[in-house]
Amino acid sequence: MLYHLFEYLTNNGYDFPGMGLMKYISFRALMATMVALVTGLFLAPKVIRKLQKRQIGEEIRNLGLEGQLSKKGTPTMGGIIILLSILIPALLFGNLANVYVQLLIITTIWLGMIGFLDDGIKVFKKNKEGLNGKYKIIGQVTLGLLVGIVLCTNDNVTIREKIASDGNESVAVYEDVKSTKTNIPFVKDNQFDYSWLAPFNGKAKEIAGWIIYILVIIFIITAVSNGTNLTDGMDGLATGTSAIIGTTIGILAYLSGNSIYASYLNTMYIPATGEVVIFMAAFVGALIGFLWYNTYPAQVFMGDTGSLALGGIIAVSAIIIRKELLIPILCGIFFVESLSVIIQRLYFKYTKRKYGEGRRVFKMSPLHHHFQKEGTDAIIKLPRRAIPEAKIVVRFWIITILLCALTVITLKIR
Numbered sequence: 001m002l003y004h005l006f007e008y009l010t011n012n013g014y015d016f017p018g019m020g021l022m023k024y025i026s027f028r029a030l031m032a033t034m035v036a037l038v039t040g041l042f043l044a045p046k047v048i049r050k051l052q053k054r055q056i057g058e059e060i061r062n063l064g065l066e067g068q069l070s071k072k073g074t075p076t077m078g079g080i081i082i083l084l085s086i087l088i089p090a091l092l093f094g095n096l097a098n099v100y101v102q103l104l105i106i107t108t109i110w111l112g113m114i115g116f117l118d119d120g121i122k123v124f125k126k127n128k129e130g131l132n133g134k135y136k137i138i139g140q141v142t143l144g145l146l147v148g149i150v151l152c153t154n155d156n157v158t159i160r161e162k163i164a165s166d167g168n169e170s171v172a173v174y175e176d177v178k179s180t181k182t183n184i185p186f187v188k189d190n191q192f193d194y195s196w197l198a199p200f201n202g203k204a205k206e207i208a209g210w211i212i213y214i215l216v217i218i219f220i221i222t223a224v225s226n227g228t229n230l231t232d233g234m235d236g237l238a239t240g241t242s243a244i245i246g247t248t249i250g251i252l253a254y255l256s257g258n259s260i261y262a263s264y265l266n267t268m269y270i271p272a273t274g275e276v277v278i279f280m281a282a283f284v285g286a287l288i289g290f291l292w293y294n295t296y297p298a299q300v301f302m303g304d305t306g307s308l309a310l311g312g313i314i315a316v317s318a319i320i321i322r323k324e325l326l327i328p329i330l331c332g333i334f335f336v337e338s339l340s341v342i343i344q345r346l347y348f349k350y351t352k353r354k355y356g357e358g359r360r361v362f363k364m365s366p367l368h369h370h371f372q373k374e375g376t377d378a379i380i381k382l383p384r385r386a387i388p389e390a391k392i393v394v395r396f397w398i399i400t401i402l403l404c405a406l407t408v409i410t411l412k413i414r
Helices: 002-011 019-023 025-053 079-093 099-124 133-153 202-231 237-256 259-264 274-294 303-320 324-330 332-355 367-372 389-409
Strands: 159-164 173-177 181-183 191-193
Touching (some): 002 019, 002 079, 025 079, 025 274, 079 274, 079 303, 099 274, 099 303, 133 303, 181 324, 202 324, 202 332, 237 303, 237 389, 274 303, 324 332, 332 367
Antiparallel strands (some): 159 173, 181 191
16 A cells, blocks of 8 residues: 555655665665564564453364373464454555556455354354364365466466577567466576477467366465465464575565566566565565564464465465475475474274274374374384474474475476
8 A cells, every 4th residue: 555655646746755665675665564563563462462351262182192181271263363464564665556566465365264164163153173174175276276377367477488599698678478388407408398298289279278277276286375374383383484484485576577587597478467475475574573463472363364364375486486396395394394294194994994903104193293192003103202483383394394495496496
């Protein structure tokens, strides 16, 4: 809103010191980060008190984890703090006419509402299972379909491609085109086109390419959203990990939205994605503000209200800047956490069917609980002694930093 106000004043001849700053992505990103951080620090105590007053606390089952029962009664649904801290600076400093900003705002609200409904069922109806899984998936798939259709049909969603050159870059001709191309690491041209997967020719190949692209978008949004949700099991784990990933996506969005840097790195230039930087700056600021109260020992949990939305924002922003195929590296922690749950369930069902008794690969899943649990009744027995929660969280943060650094490095590895 402030961005549009200053634009209006400039177009109508008003001029005063500092007006031009709103034109710069770097300035708006810094302001978005600070406003998000301050908003989170200001809102959190008030929201926590209201949650405590209404006795909206976490129900804890005794799973034999160190320090687990001490969390009982800790206010949940704190994701409201994160969502408001993201949306307020995004609305203030973002270009609301930008289709990418619109998609990210819709993603935040949509998945936030699904998570809020899930938390509400758990808290008020005392149903630990929360929202039926199929309805959650339907909501995520619907969002993925919406995002995919917009990216495929909106005329402002383009990439810049070279259409003519005589060998001299200074006279090369470029054009903004709609495309199903994306970035892929470790190959010469650093690009992959989804239409290559279509077993057709001509117009049918192009249409099939867009359909495949939409299906990939649906899968990625659903997978990353659920992966973040599974990771949210320790104080500060999902919050800190998401903040690190969000910072990396912000850097990649800045590089992809700047023609000079994109050309230098020989990566895809995507017009108008600079506005994603503003949103991700608010995203990171909001998470840092929330971490003030969510770090061990947590005063508030984000619940599904926060975790589903965080995963969705990460997924959609990566898709927008055409870096979705880097998600297994970028979101390596989310990926491994999800994989641990899948492996655990499949192996347990297989051994129960074969031996009459279910056996486990991990002492407990998701993976972070494996390190927190004592015992040797699993295929993977190490570590034999439980690791303190705070140490597990910090180690996962460090791994995420390394994975994010590797993600950025892939821009030049080919």
